[in-house]
Amino acid sequence: MADERERRSALDDLEQRIRAARGPEHTGGKESGDGPARGSGMGLGMRISVEMVVTVAVGAGIGYLLDAWLGTAPLLMIVFLFLGAAAGVSNVYRVVQGLDEGVGLGRAIEAKRRQEAAEAEARTAQTGALSSRERDDDRSGSG
Incomplete structure (x- = not known):
């Protein structure tokens, strides 16, 4: 009976050491590709994509409206398109570097x-x- 308890405690100890060595990503029976790390990476990618598309679209929209108002046809739309792209790249850089603590x-x-x-x-x-x-x-x- 005591021998069985010793074996059980040794197995439990070994199991705990293996879990500690593997780290938190291997606990719970999930594959390493699943879980919060993958979800936050996908969320970050979606945020970057949306920010790039929206900033370019807003820049082009502002340029189009100014062109229609001032009669300068494609000139301001092209200028604001590039300004929107620059703003998008700036936002992506901030997100990737972790400098967006304001939000x-x-x-x-x-x-x-x-x-x-x-x-x-x-x-x-x-x-x-x-x-x-x-x-x-x-x-x-x-x-």
């Missing part, structure tokens, strides 16, 4: 990273404490 996305991503790091550290500390406690129990029980 909260950069701050949210950084907070999530800190939380995940703290959880991983807590799991590692807990696993180490359990392992040392089990070793102490084994030593005191056998001695």
